[in-house]
Amino acid sequence: MTDQTRPLRVGIVGSGPAGIYAADALMKSEAASERGVSIDIFERMPAPFGLIRYGVAPDHPRIKGIITALHKVLDKPEVRLFGNVSYGTDIDLTTLHSYYDAVIFATGANADRALSVPGIELDGSYGAADFVSWYDGHPDVPREWPLEAEKVAVLGVGNVALDVARVLAKTADELLETEIPHNVYEGLKASKAREVHVFGRRGPAQAKFTPLELKELAHSPNVEVVVDPLDIDYDEASTIARRSSKIVDQVANIIQDYAIRDPKDLPNKIFLHFFESPAEILGEDGKVTGLRTERTELDGTGNVRGTGKFTDWDVQAVYRAVGYLSENVAKLPFDEQAGTVPNEAGRVIGDDGTHLGGIYVTGWIKRGPIGLIGHTKGDANETIACLVDDIPTLPKPSHPDPQAIVDYLDGQNIPFTTWDGWYRLDAHERSLGEPEGRARIKVVEREEMLRASGVADD
Structure with missing residues (x-):
């Protein structure tokens, strides 16, 4: 399969609204209809949804209801979730470049x-x-x-x-x-x-x-x-x-x-x-x-x-x-004052003022921690439009086969969670709440999250 006929491979770092909206925008793009897309989302937590899960007050069910919309995106066959994978330690930029045509950072601000x-x-x-x-x-x-x-x-x-x-x-x-x-x-x-x-x-x-x-x-x-x-x-x-x-x-x-x-x-x-x-x-x-x-x-x-x-x-x-305030992202330029990665419309800009090929940002790491969810959707659409325009000049990955990243994580003994694992964790949390008449009780311990997600302890 040539680079032109295989699906476009895109890695997204961060599974909060910014990252998931970027995946949704990509699946709705011209590139998706022409050649197809294959999207992997990396999340350092064992569970997805970012600040919706870990930054919204528990008595805000209306905002947490946004998870329902994000769920529909992650249910798509074009998307895979790799949870409990930390960028900068478990996986780095060079490694991501070897598996993906483009990498989008949606690491937010925490x-x-x-x-x-x-x-x-x-x-x-x-x-x-x-x-x-x-x-x-x-x-x-x-x-x-x-x-x-x-x-x-x-x-x-x-x-x-x-x-x-x-x-x-x-x-x-x-x-x-x-x-x-x-x-x-x-x-x-x-x-x-x-x-x-x-x-x-x-x-x-x-x-x-x-x-x-x-x-x-x-x-x-x-x-x-x-x-x-x-x-x-x-x-x-x-x-x-x-x-x-x-x-x-x-x-x-x-x-x-x-x-x-x-x-x-x-x-x-x-x-x-x-x-x-x-x-x-x-x-x-x-x-x-x-x-x-x-x-x-x-x-x-x-x-x-x-x-x-x-x-x-x-x-x-x-x-x-x-x-x-966003934290510095390893191997990327960073504006300490603004707390953002320097970019133009989502294209990451290096110290010499040129676009770093195949690297993009969206969400708060792109524009700072301001605005509501609607602004995050607009960010994603802008970034994806740039990525799609850049497809002819994107650097080619050496290992574009979707199985290759799975083999890499397994080879590094990184216990990663999946979207199916989230369904298991979700059911587990709901079962904890049921005896007390509550919708769910959130699991706190990382090890318990991994076990409930179906990831065996090493």
Whole structure:
């Protein structure tokens, strides 16, 4: 079979929405109809779906429902899943080039962006991404999380900040109907958190919440949402932003509604603070004892300036939710500041400004950790369009036979999971939940995931 008549072989690193949407776009492309495509997706976790499984709060079943759509893509015969295979250790770029015409990196972003304020290193100062990994049952993080603080600060005004605040403020029993693992339930049940303070340095019109997630804060029968009416303020740019964006206006209206609500005297509270810029995390004996913020004010452009007025808040833990950051991808150029692989429309660009043949990116590693799922689809379509245009000049792999990569992994004694293995793990998790009347209980331990997926222990 010649290179022109065999199916196009494409390897994708990462099985989150970005990688799976890229596979879907490729299967719908002109190349697929003309010569066919053969796609292998490599995932470092034993289970697929990336941040949908390990980055979305467990009480967000609507977002987790996206898995249903991703499932349909992975069910296609043109796609194979190789889970528990880590790029950079189990397999490298040179090896991938020998098996595939093109390689797409969709490795996402799962680290916390740094925040440079004094005291950030204190015990009790945490990254939101680490906490999310814990409550989502990530197999590579500790099984316990310190939840001794009664009053907690969350820095940031995006949906991750809301997720962290909501999980901390809700009772563990409220989350028991979700897929949270036993260790997470026990940890949250022992949590002492009663007040969660969310801080944003700008105003309601600049918050990055989405309306639905913001409304959900008040759905708990145990949580009261509090907003100081003095934080409801808009300058000219804020007013224009509300008029030009339905979402911005909805968010501002919801925040206003919280500000005028009568007190409910519920046991747990979430305070949304605006115009408070973190200045210092206060500590004593190496531990967090408070947070100092500077009051800000709008400057007419939607930005803010400091007023010189500082407030010390009595909190014993601080979570920064100021954004995710992608990690460096081995053997690829990397922009440390942006946290992305330099690219043009998905084509990876080398240090000399030229396209590195056969190498592409999509999703957050391509454009940074911003935007919603719809943006990820657009990313995938753009990247695949470039890949298809490049087919005549793609470097030819030396081992394009689909069996060759299987032989390689077997030869390296790498215990990889498959799509059939996911079905087995899925059934196992559902069986764990059934006696308790739950849809599933997520398996945390990697070894148990491998066993349930049908991969024998070595």
